[in-house]
Amino acid sequence: MKKIIFIVLAFVLSINIYAKANIEKQVEKIRKEFVKINSEKNYEVETVGRPESExxxxxxxxxxxxxxxxxxxNIPNEVIIIQYYLKSNEVFFTYKIxxxxxxxxxxxxxxxxxxxKRYYFNKGDLIRYIEDGKIYDxxxxxxxxxxNAKWIPKKLSELEN
Structure with missing residues (x-):
């Protein structure tokens, strides 16, 4: 009986380790794409509204x-900035300050x-959430x-003006 319990626990532990490693790989890809987008130059930037507006x-x-x-x-007593990053017409990362x-x-x-708050997505599925340094996979x-992540647009069509 102890052997069976040990085998089941070892199996569950190995599944958790594999899942964690898989998420880390996906997050690393997301980070690389995030850095790439932010380091590129010469974007065509379209602004809708004015900085002094709400x-x-x-x-x-x-x-x-x-x-x-x-x-x-720009709300009285509060400023909220939400950045959405897209690849292949899908949001893969959202950063909210x-x-x-x-x-x-x-x-x-x-x-x-x-x-x-940082939201990491893989094909529309939330795989990691970070809030003020606390990580949840x-x-x-x-x-x-x-x-909370359900309010975040996941497709290009939801973000275009």
Whole structure:
């Protein structure tokens, strides 16, 4: 009986190790593509809205292909920046920064907090979520993060203006 339990535990452990290694490989590919997109020059940038408005969007195209979309939200006491990265017309990575401000009596904005969220996708499936340095991979990711990721556009058609 102990041998059977040991074999089952060894099998489950090996599956978890393989799954973790597979996610790491996918995340490494995503990181390489992220660096490539951010290091490329001479994008055609289309801006919709104005920086002083509540919301504006920048579309980054290379050879007429959409590579990156950045949404800016200027809400009282808060600035939200959401960056979407695309490859083959699919979002593979989303980076969200939320900065909270306090407005002093003098009218000066003082930053009082910041949070960063990173969503890694493989074919529309959330495989890793990072929030303020805490890493959650598919298989051990709390359901609330999976639910939160549902608002993220996954296809080019959902992002184009």
């Amino acid at each position: 919301k504006f969007i920048e579309y980054y195209r290379k050879n007429k292909q959409l590579k990156k979309v950045v949404e800016y939200y 939320e900065r909270k401000y306090e407005i002093k009596e003098t009218g000066e904005n003082i930053k009082i907090g910041e949070s960063q 598919k298989g051990n990711m709390p359901k609330k993060y999976i639910e």
